[in-house]
Amino acid sequence: MNTLEFLYKNPVGRILLRPLISRPVSVLSGKLLDTRLSKALIAPFVKQNNINTRDYELEDIGCFNDFFCRRIKEGLRPVSDNGDDLIAPADGLLSVYRINDDTVLGVKQSRFSISRMLRDRKLAAGFNGGYALVFRLCVNHYHRYIFFDSGRVYKNRRINGVYHTVRPVALEQYPVYIENSREYMVMDTEHFGRAVQMEVGAMLVGRIVNEPVSDTRVKRGVEKGHFEYGGSTIIVLLSADKAKLRQDILDFVNTSQEIPVKMGEVIGGRI
Secondary structure, eight states: OOHHHHHHHSHHHHHHHHHHTSHHHHHHHHHHHTSGGGGGGHHHHHHHHTOOGGGEEOTTOOSHHHHHTOEEOTTSSOOOSOTTEEEOSSSEEEEEEEOBTTEEEEETTEEEEHHHHHTOHHHHHTTTTSEEEEEEEOTTSOOEEEOSSOEEEEEEEEEOOBOOOOSHHHHTTSOHHHHBOEEEEEEEETTTEEEEEEEEOOSSOOOEEEOOOSSSEEOTTSEEEEEOSSOEEEEEEEOTTSEEEOHHHHTTTTSOOOEEEOTTOEEEEEO
């Protein structure tokens, strides 16, 4: 039994888990990873996760968190010029679910309602019949993310919670996307109607750092923000009859099958 399985599946482990997923522990962990001493963690992290450092801009790396949210070199994450293309907002493992009666089924054996996730029943009802796109980022992924479409911002919301890991062992035991701290933006997009783009934090740190929006409009392909250390998740909610998914992705809707994608990759299109 590995450490995560012990923490989530063993009775003693679940007792030890409570302080680990608390906000004070998360804040402390984040501060430690912001120190210069944390640079010693970078080399073993790179080796363990087989990260190709030649793909990234690594000047002015002063701590582990600087490395974790490193920028990728220009041209390595191209975004389609065709606005009708539905693009992935981040690198990650994509799973897709049809939203029916406020419930998304089969997220690694976890069930959660869209209204509880958003804490807004009226907003959630507008996505019935649409899709939930779940991008699970592992620690080896690129942790910056972009707006998946241009549009007008309707509202932003931050929901504080606890920080669980987003690995499958946690998803089997807890409704992770309900309990974890998260932020979301409701947008009236140019090509896909009313949509939500949500960021979910994760254990141990999983800090969400979104760029300030100076006006009410956002632009497709522009950086929305980044995650600091901790595997994290982005969820995009699409209204019904607005997007057609790529066939290889459509084949696995509601199966929990995860498909590797990269930021800017075309995953579907406008109907």
